[in-house]
Amino acid sequence: MTNAHDTLTILHLGLGSFHRAHQALYLHQLHQLGDTRWVLAGGNLRPDMPDTIAALQAQGGAYTLETVSAQGERRYTWVESIRTVVPYTPDLSGLVALATQPGTRILSFTVTEAGYYLDSQHQLDWAAAPDLQADLQALREGRAGSTLYGALTTLLRARRDAGAGAITLLNCDNLRHNGDRSRSGLLQFVQALGDTSLADWIVSHTSSPNAMVDRITPRPTAEVVARVRAATGRTDPAALMGESFIQWVIEDRFVNGRPAWERVGVELVESVAAYEEAKIRLLNATHSCIAWAGTLVGYQFIHEGTRDPAIRQLAYDYVTQDTIPVLQPSPLDLAAYRDVVLERFGNPAIEDTNQRVAMDGYSKIPGFIAPTLRERLARGEGIAAVAVLPALFLAYLQRWHAGQIPYTYQDQAMDPAAAHAICESPDPVAAFAADPVLWGELAGDARLVQALRLASRQVAEWVADHPRQRAAAQ
Known part of the structure; x- marks a missing residue:
């Protein structure tokens, strides 16, 4: 086993169903092969999913994933790769504490297309996004942001100030050219904030590989919890279900190391x-x-x-x-x-x-x-x-x-x-x-x-x- 002080962390923003059926499972599979050097920590940027978060905290971050094939074959996996579940606080203090640790080497996130606030020219759509304006004001007043860009600015500013080193920003969602576009949106936000030194630090101390993710993951239902209980004997309020098909393709551009994901079927490529x-x-x-x-x-x-x-x-x-x-x-x-x-x-x-x-x-x-x-x-x-x-x-x-x-x-x-x-x-x-x-x-x-x-x-x-x-x- 890996010593605790050798453990490296992926900090994930958004502990929704897709992340837990996809990225967390790949890391769990790597752990099953004996490679436990990397673990996951995660939390949400808003006070949503309180019941699921509470269940995950009670179970030490673990949960049951049910997968089902097109032929109807069901399998059950107790996923244990999420080691830290961060409770939501408006100041994001729990996430900041993790982001400022040198052992945290990847900052990943799952966001819907609309959550990037980008128009067809890949520019931040300020007029249609009062949330972004509110985040600029919050950050100017020393408070944390609640949009993706406001939160990333909060976390990366703290990491820079702590001298915690380079970090990879990794999208796990369906936005086209997601690494390039989220990076552009982040830098536009930081420039609008007027923090040119942070923008320079982001350019020199982070990378944003594009990635493609795929697994159909419906919203969890009470029926999933009931099937898990019948199949495993475990009552798991955080249980969820996804299809058996899974795919993850990532551009291999990490600035401070990464798990050996290729051992569990992730495709590391030059271009996605x-x-x-x-x-x-x-x-x-x-x-x-x-x-x-x-x-x-x-x-x-x-x-x-x-x-x-x-x-x-x-x-x-x-x-x-x-x-x-x-x-x-x-x-x-x-x-x-x-x-x-x-x-x-x-x-x-x-x-x-x-x-x-x-x-x-x-x-x-x-x-x-x-x-x-x-x-x-x-x-x-x-x-x-x-x-x-x-x-x-x-x-x-x-x-x-x-x-x-x-x-x-x-x-x-x-x-x-x-x-x-x-x-x-x-x-x-x-x-x-x-x-x-x-x-x-x-x-x-x-x-x-x-x-x-x-x-x-x-x-x-x-x-x-x-x-x-x-x-x-x-």
């Missing part, structure tokens, strides 16, 4: 770009497509929509006709990747909800879908298949506007007033196509408007003709 594009466009965009379409015809779960031949065809055509051609050449077999994705989404045991996957459309349109539209238009190619996805979201948005979505829709990047205005417009398609938050420089493009008109008619006809809708109308 091709893997990232395949995942974002063939998996994430398809996931959203199925969630929006499934909601429109009355499904609750992703697997229901994936197994619906008409919805599956929409997703298949989007990938095959419009997306794979712009991603070639690729080191991946993209057609095989597409088929694996659809098999995973069709797994009924996951019970992933449309509600979870449909959220944050105002980040997903520009992040997952608009790039394919832009690239096809630049090549003079048609956009009929890809235009169906934003048309589905517009139809979904109109249902939301009318109060007809059967669950709460969450979207951090959406201005509700602007979204309602689109739906109330005499020409909702044109208003939707003109929204710069969604489309950036493509906003108002006549080719986009025309494609969305055709796709919106197609979606309306498809929904009206769907057997579930016809049955509901009788």
Whole structure:
């Protein structure tokens, strides 16, 4: 075993389900091989998940992970790689204490796309993010920040002042070019704060490798806790479930060491770009497509929509006709990747909800879908298949506007007033196509408007003709 004084730490911000089903599991597997030099510590930047955090603290950071294959095989793992669970305090004192230790060599985080506050030009969107302005004021007054950038500034400033050495900043989320973009956002924030010496320290003492992560991880439910109790005899309020598929690809740019993750299947590469594009466009965009379409015809779960031949065809055509051609050449077999994705989404045991996957459309349109539209238009190619996805979201948005979505829709990047205005417009398609938050420089493009008109008619006809809708109308 490793002596305590030799232990190195990854400090993770955001102890949500995905981190515990993904990064924490990889480190647990490395521990199982006898390599225990690195451990995890973590906490949240806001006072959320209090019950889960309390359960993790009571269990010393350990918890049960249930995985389920597309064939329905379930396995249970008692994951013990998180050794320190930091309780939330507004001053982030527990996280600061860990960040200032020389043995903490990696600072990782899991954030939704909207949590980066970046516009289509990768600039901080100050006007749409009062949280950022509040963090600037807090830091000027000597208080801690609560956004990602405010928290990182708080932690890195303390680390610099403590002389604790270089540290790698590691994203574990779906933001495209996540290392590059979060680093840019952080430096923009620090410059706005006026702390040029900290900006210089970040440039010279940190790295931000891009990374691609993948594992479907639904929100934990009481049923997971019950299955864990039945299978293991352990009552674990922090139990969670994920699919058996797992992938992590990281650019090997660490400034102060890293675990030997390659021993447990992590891919350490020079560039993640091709893997990232395949995942974002063939998996994430398809996931959203199925969630929006499934909601429109009355499904609750992703697997229901994936197994619906008409919805599956929409997703298949989007990938095959419009997306794979712009991603070639690729080191991946993209057609095989597409088929694996659809098999995973069709797994009924996951019970992933449309509600979870449909959220944050105002980040997903520009992040997952608009790039394919832009690239096809630049090549003079048609956009009929890809235009169906934003048309589905517009139809979904109109249902939301009318109060007809059967669950709460969450979207951090959406201005509700602007979204309602689109739906109330005499020409909702044109208003939707003109929204710069969604489309950036493509906003108002006549080719986009025309494609969305055709796709919106197609979606309306498809929904009206769907057997579930016809049955509901009788």
